[in-house]
Amino acid sequence: MLVGNGEVRFPIAGLFSHAPHLDALPIEGLAFTDFGRFWMPDRLHGTTTLLRSVGTGVRVNAAGMVFELDAVHRFDVTRGWTFSFNLRPGF
Numbered sequence: 001m002l003v004g005n006g007e008v009r010f011p012i013a014g015l016f017s018h019a020p021h022l023d024a025l026p027i028e029g030l031a032f033t034d035f036g037r038f039w040m041p042d043r044l045h046g047t048t049t050l051l052r053s054v055g056t057g058v059r060v061n062a063a064g065m066v067f068e069l070d071a072v073h074r075f076d077v078t079r080g081w082t083f084s085f086n087l088r089p090g091f
Contacts, residue, residue: 001039007032012058026061030070051076066090 009030036051057070068086 001036003034003036005032005034009059028059029057030059031056049076061090064090 007030009028012027012029015029031054033054034052038049040049052075053072054075055070055072057068060067066086066088068084068088070084070086072082072084073080074082
């Protein structure tokens with residue numbers, strides 16, 4: 001199995017304003033790409049499987065929790081956009 005991920009995060013308030021009071025807002029944007037390839041023993045074909053996706057999202061850190069809303073476009077298995085909402089503990 002081979003897996004890779006590239007991600008860029010940026011403060012959303014910092015993109016639109018240089019006001020110092022907006023830098024404290026715990027909101028960031030993100031853009032990412034993922035890929036994975038795995039090899040499975042197939043007696044007839046010896047095939048490999050490649051999975052790729054790109055996406056974008058917004059993360060908000062509030063009350064010790066991270067709320068994340070993502071949009072992901074998959075290229076290989078099911079095509080089209082998928083939306084997800086994640087709730088994670090903020091460390």
